[in-house]
Amino acid sequence: MAGTILIVDDEPSILQSLCGILSDEGFEVITADGGLRALNIIKETIPDIVLLDIWMPDIDGIETLQRIRELYPSLQVIMISGHGTIETAVKATKLGAYDFIEKPLSLEKVLLSVNNALNYNRLEAELDLFRERERQRYQIGGHSRAITHLKEQIKVVAPTNAWVLIVGENGTGKELVAHTIHRLSKRSTKPFVEVNCAAIPEDLIESELFGHEKGAFTGATTMKRGKFDQANEGTLFLDEIGDMSLKAQSKVLRILQEQRFERVGGNRTITVDTRVIVATNKNLEEEIVTGRFREDLYFRLNVIPIWVPPLRERVDDISELVDEFLNEFSLATKGECKHLSPDAMELLKKYSWPGNVRELRNLIERMVIMCPGKAIHAKDIPPPFDRSRIEETRVESFFSFDTFKEARETFERSFITSKLKQFGGNISKTAEAIGVERSNLHKKIKAYGL
Numbered sequence: 001m002a003g004t005i006l007i008v009d010d011e012p013s014i015l016q017s018l019c020g021i022l023s024d025e026g027f028e029v030i031t032a033d034g035g036l037r038a039l040n041i042i043k044e045t046i047p048d049i050v051l052l053d054i055w056m057p058d059i060d061g062i063e064t065l066q067r068i069r070e071l072y073p074s075l076q077v078i079m080i081s082g083h084g085t086i087e088t089a090v091k092a093t094k095l096g097a098y099d100f101i102e103k104p105l106s107l108e109k110v111l112l113s114v115n116n117a118l119n120y121n122r123l124e125a126e127l128d129l130f131r132e133r134e135r136q137r138y139q140i141g142g143h144s145r146a147i148t149h150l151k152e153q154i155k156v157v158a159p160t161n162a163w164v165l166i167v168g169e170n171g172t173g174k175e176l177v178a179h180t181i182h183r184l185s186k187r188s189t190k191p192f193v194e195v196n197c198a199a200i201p202e203d204l205i206e207s208e209l210f211g212h213e214k215g216a217f218t219g220a221t222t223m224k225r226g227k228f229d230q231a232n233e234g235t236l237f238l239d240e241i242g243d244m245s246l247k248a249q250s251k252v253l254r255i256l257q258e259q260r261f262e263r264v265g266g267n268r269t270i271t272v273d274t275r276v277i278v279a280t281n282k283n284l285e286e287e288i289v290t291g292r293f294r295e296d297l298y299f300r301l302n303v304i305p306i307w308v309p310p311l312r313e314r315v316d317d318i319s320e321l322v323d324e325f326l327n328e329f330s331l332a333t334k335g336e337c338k339h340l341s342p343d344a345m346e347l348l349k350k351y352s353w354p355g356n357v358r359e360l361r362n363l364i365e366r367m368v369i370m371c372p373g374k375a376i377h378a379k380d381i382p383p384p385f386d387r388s389r390i391e392e393t394r395v396e397s398f399f400s401f402d403t404f405k406e407a408r409e410t411f412e413r414s415f416i417t418s419k420l421k422q423f424g425g426n427i428s429k430t431a432e433a434i435g436v437e438r439s440n441l442h443k444k445i446k447a448y449g450l
Helices: 012-024 035-044 061-071 086-094 107-137 145-157 174-183 202-210 246-258 284-289 295-301 315-332 342-350 356-370 388-398 404-422 427-434 438-447
Strands: 004-008 028-032 049-053 076-081 099-102 164-167 192-196 235-239 260-262 269-271 275-280 304-307
Touching: 004 012, 004 035, 012 028, 012 107, 028 035, 035 049, 035 061, 049 061, 049 107, 061 076, 061 086, 076 086, 076 107, 086 099, 099 107, 145 174, 145 304, 164 174, 174 192, 174 235, 174 275, 202 246, 246 260, 246 295, 284 295, 315 342, 315 356, 404 427, 404 438, 427 438
Parallel strands: 004 028, 004 049, 049 076, 076 099, 164 275, 164 304, 192 235, 235 275
Antiparallel strands: 260 269
């Protein structure tokens, strides 16, 4: 069947003719001779489309439409009338009618309207499915104390218009946090526009963010809207803001302060209402001291700071994240859902995860593809995730040196490199973690050319 259609009309001839026509087209047809009867039928069997007459003896079509929209807001209703007026059509449309057809009915118009309404239903269902997938995709997994605190912060700040500075190591999920804030905000139905600040060349930053007019420069064959323009009434996410050049920072600061700009090559001032969320894996206060980040821009952006914890600080979440990724990649490969054995899970919990959640996700995808069995065991986990399998090789390599000095320097270089990666290149945190003075760590980094 192409779909179920309820025809509501007090004229038997109309019911009979429409029923015959639509049945011949493959539709399942139900009929009702009044509004009250139609409402009872809808309670029992929700149709795909309702063809509803305006003038009926018990309750008229407008009141029936009103009740249908209150109880079943997604049900599409096509109004039909032999005494239609512009006022009636406007009122029905305002109440949510999909279409309005006048009698005498045209077969072609009825079929066209019905098929369009069914296509609209299909598109709405696909959109709902897409929204649900997007919601699940940007769901922050885990229930550890650290991640619970993060979720509570997001819940408080999301409904406001406050600007947010998201800080965290690479792979912790800063983009996920930005998406979640937007989804829970009052701007959720408006655009969410992402900009990777590290990926935009300095000479194109103005065109990318503010747009340009036709002929503004060589190659500008058409007018282009910038990211700020595209994010009007929505959210603009500036990722890797710490990697933006000083020249670009000064231009961004101006528009952030004024919420007004002009396109490159234009002279018309454009005003926008945009919420700004930024993210960085760098310590911006250190970047200010070294002269790589503007202090005034930092204070403008740092309204609500949110710290995204690294995976090593939320080990309790690893089991839940693994199950989530296993399910995701098993569905993607259309294979049976795999699971990790307890010994394999224990190995993952002992690993330091310098690449954080992104590194864990990549490993699980690899295991789902490469492991043939339903269960993934400890023997399937490769180095460096299985620390025990690389200890022997590492110890033997140190004995290959002729002098103590060579072995010590090699160890120090490897150790410092690993710890810097673990803390996202943050020298202060690395120095604190390994128990040395920050100045001494700087000297070692310089001596080893790191």
